Amino acid sequence: DAKTTQPPSMDCAEGRAANLPCNHSTISGNEYVYWYRQIHSQGPQYIIHGLKNNETNEMASLIITEDRKSSTLILPHATLRDTAVYYCIVRVGYLRAAGNKLTFGGGTRVLVKP
Amino acid sequence: NAGVTQTPKFRVLKTGQSMTLLCAQDMNHEYMYWYRQDPGMGLRLIHYSVGEGTTAKGEVPDGYNVSRLKKQNFLLGLESAAPSQTSVYFCASTLGHEQYFGPGTRLTVT
Numbered sequence: 001d002a003k004t005t006q007p008p009s010m011d012c013a014e015g016r017a018a019n020l021p022c023n024h025s026t027i028s029g030n031e032y033v034y035w036y037r038q039i040h041s042q043g044p045q046y047i048i049h050g051l052k053n054n055e056t057n058e059m060a061s062l063i064i065t066e067d068r069k070s071s072t073l074i075l076p077h078a079t080l081r082d083t084a085v086y087y088c089i090v091r092v093g094y095l096r097a098a099g100n101k102l103t104f105g106g107g108t109r110v111l112v113k114p
Numbered sequence: 115n116a117g118v119t120q121t122p123k124f125r126v127l128k129t130g131q132s133m134t135l136l137c138a139q140d141m142n143h144e145y146m147y148w149y150r151q152d153p154g155m156g157l158r159l160i161h162y163s164v165g166e167g168t169t170a171k172g173e174v175p176d177g178y179n180v181s182r183l184k185k186q187n188f189l190l191g192l193e194s195a196a197p198s199q200t201s202v203y204f205c206a207s208t209l210g211h212e213q214y215f216g217p218g219t220r221l222t223v224t
Binding site for chain 1 (some may be wrong): 118124145147149155156157158159162164170173202204206208210211212213214215216217218
């Protein structure tokens with residue numbers, strides 16, 4: 001699986017959009033980009049995933065560059081409850097032989113401030 | 115629908131003692147996973163299972179054993195606990211792209 005690079009931490013203002021970058025310059029054509037977050041002491045929570053098209057759900061939007069070497073997770077209106085560690089993970093999609101495993105890096109610690 | 119549950123939530127062991135952590139899911143997922151998370155670090159995969167009766171090693175399997183006798187349950191065993199196994203243990207399950215995680219078990223080995 002391709003490695004990812006994320007900033008260790010970032011702050012954002014409550015009510016504003018939070019833009020979380022992720023670099024995955026060695027991504028392969030069959031690898032997806034996944035985002036999870038972990039609120040303090042809880043189990044990680046799935047946010048969104050994408051292959052090459054931009055994706056949006058009720059939680060966030062995922063913007064993937066055309067060359068797929070980087071992506072941005074957008075939380076459109078950050079709230080205090082969005083304070084968490086956000087993990088960007090690149091992995092081959094649903095593939096039984098690969099076990100659908102996730103490899104977590106250090107993530108980005110996001111602090112939403114009032 | 116309870117999702118993924120873990121038992122127990124907390125446990126303190128003495129070095130050399132054994133214990134089993136239980137993970138249960140009610141979503142009929144094929145795949146199940148055990149991770150550990152040390153303070154300030156990301157999760158690391160211990161063992162995983164792609165179906166009932168099958169298990170495989172992850173990134174940090176030493177000192178742990180697992181069993182998947184029933185599709186809904188995935189057990190993690192520590193035969194002889196060591197202080198280095200002090201950690202928070204998370205179980206997860208999936209059927210496709212999204213992994214669902216349990217609330218974690220906080221284990222301290224003294």
